[in-house]
Amino acid sequence: MTDPANRLNRLRALLAERDLDAALIVHPANRFYLSGFTADDHGPDESSGVLLIDRAGATLLTSPTNLPWAESESRVPVAGWERPWERFVGKRLRDEGTVRVGFEDAALTVASHGALMTAAGGEVALVPLGDATRSLRAVKEPAELALMAEAIRLTDDVFVAATADLQPGTSERALAWRIEREMRERGADGPAFQTIVAAGPHGARPHHAAGDRPIAAGEPIIIDMGARLGGYAADLTRTVWIGEPTPRLRAVYTVVESAQRAALGALRAGLTGKAADAIAREVITAAGHERDFGHGLGHGLGIGVHEAPSLGTTSADILSEGQVVTVEPGVYLPGWGGVRIEDVGVIEADGFRVLTGAPKTPPD
Numbered sequence: 001m002t003d004p005a006n007r008l009n010r011l012r013a014l015l016a017e018r019d020l021d022a023a024l025i026v027h028p029a030n031r032f033y034l035s036g037f038t039a040d041d042h043g044p045d046e047s048s049g050v051l052l053i054d055r056a057g058a059t060l061l062t063s064p065t066n067l068p069w070a071e072s073e074s075r076v077p078v079a080g081w082e083r084p085w086e087r088f089v090g091k092r093l094r095d096e097g098t099v100r101v102g103f104e105d106a107a108l109t110v111a112s113h114g115a116l117m118t119a120a121g122g123e124v125a126l127v128p129l130g131d132a133t134r135s136l137r138a139v140k141e142p143a144e145l146a147l148m149a150e151a152i153r154l155t156d157d158v159f160v161a162a163t164a165d166l167q168p169g170t171s172e173r174a175l176a177w178r179i180e181r182e183m184r185e186r187g188a189d190g191p192a193f194q195t196i197v198a199a200g201p202h203g204a205r206p207h208h209a210a211g212d213r214p215i216a217a218g219e220p221i222i223i224d225m226g227a228r229l230g231g232y233a234a235d236l237t238r239t240v241w242i243g244e245p246t247p248r249l250r251a252v253y254t255v256v257e258s259a260q261r262a263a264l265g266a267l268r269a270g271l272t273g274k275a276a277d278a279i280a281r282e283v284i285t286a287a288g289h290e291r292d293f294g295h296g297l298g299h300g301l302g303i304g305v306h307e308a309p310s311l312g313t314t315s316a317d318i319l320s321e322g323q324v325v326t327v328e329p330g331v332y333l334p335g336w337g338g339v340r341i342e343d344v345g346v347i348e349a350d351g352f353r354v355l356t357g358a359p360k361t362p363p364d
Contacts, residue, residue: 004075007034007136012055014132020102023129024089024116025051027107029303030133032231035060036075044109047085051076054098061089086112090119102129131308138300138308139322144232145346148302148324149355151188151229152344155236156358158182158227168217168242172197172210175223183227192233193305196224203239203337206295206330217243220252220337226305233305235326237342240361249339250363252289252331256339257362259283259329263297264343267327267352273297273315280329281313289331298326301344323347324355 011034015023025031028040031051037060039048049062049070058076063083070078081088093101093116101120103113105128117126140148162179176195183191198208200219208222215221220241226234239256241249259280266279277297284293296312301324309317311325319325328342343356 004034004036008053008058008076010136011053011133014136015053015055015102018102018127020100020127021098022052022054022093022100023102023133024108024126025053025104025133026112027104027133029137030104030107031060033137033303034058034076036073037062037070038073038231039066039069044107045111047112050085050089052089052092061085084115086115087119090116090121090124093120093124098124100125100127102127102132104129104133106131106134135308137302137304139320140302140324140346144302145322145324147230148232148234148344151192151227151232151234152236152355153357154183154186154188154229155225155227155234156356158186158188159223159225159236159238159358163223163240166215166240166242169214171212171214172199172202173212175215176210179223179225186227188227188229189231190228192226192228192235196222196237198222198224198338200337201335203339204332204334206332206338206340215242217241218246218249220245220249220339222338222340224340224342231303233301233303235301235305235342235344236356236358237328237340238358238360239339239341245363248336252333252339253363255284255287255289256329256331256341257360260327260341260343263327263329264345264352264354267319267325267345267347269319269321269347269349271319273309273311273317273319274313276311276319277313277315280327284329284331292331292333293329294332295330298328298342300325319347321347321349327352 060074060078061081062070103126176197197210199215199221203222224237263280298311300307330340332338345352345354
């Protein structure tokens, strides 16, 4: 079981360090992490609830429509608000005499910030929290690791089932739907993100919306997928093909696989995200594909599909025990396609424990 009291106490310690009286949590992922309420927002201007945390307590505020749902899930007390929520919360802060309130500046809209300030009056100061709440989620608790391992195992099984007996002529869209249907049937909450099936030339795009293009024999097929389970995301990329791969596909696949193997063997606590990226990038550069690897090596994974830490060319993040990250080098060649291989694992003191078990398809 997760420990919500510990999470709240860690946030309160942060408030004390910054001389803040309270924190207003509006980002859906952080709201779920600190309260257990699973509702997502329809948009940045349509909040499903806000979490108000001070040094003594915490309250999840939500609409009367969401109130019974929130009460069934939340690990903190729940109360209804009156719309607009900004006026309701601002007045509450003013009436309670709260002076300095930390807010999630990366998630609160300018309009909501202005409405809060107007309702709270001049005695209340809204202080940006920066990455503070996001960083709380970077190191995973044992219960989170167990849940993520289950989501990853489910994703592995879905990949095997959905790609079995794949035939030429199947469209990207049909394969993506097959993957997402398998996720649902095996108990997932749903896909953690839009499933990518990028065949042939479409594989030169690191991100791609599956379309009606039929898959041909011998060409690379990048599949990027992940199930969501219990609020946590899995993330898996495999490059496969139907029949025999072309010589070019064999060569590019071997480069990417070698780059990933080098990174997997080097990851450990204390390494920077920049250094981790450089290990894989060196292999790809030596093979003549320096300009064909246009994204970072990987990213943190958890409630969000992209979390701290970052593994990229400019990342100063220092890897810590208990962080879960992706390792996904790729080579992308416009007009031909691409190869990406992605695994997920846990940073440990002396290495990297891979959680992903989906088979890879070596070209030999």
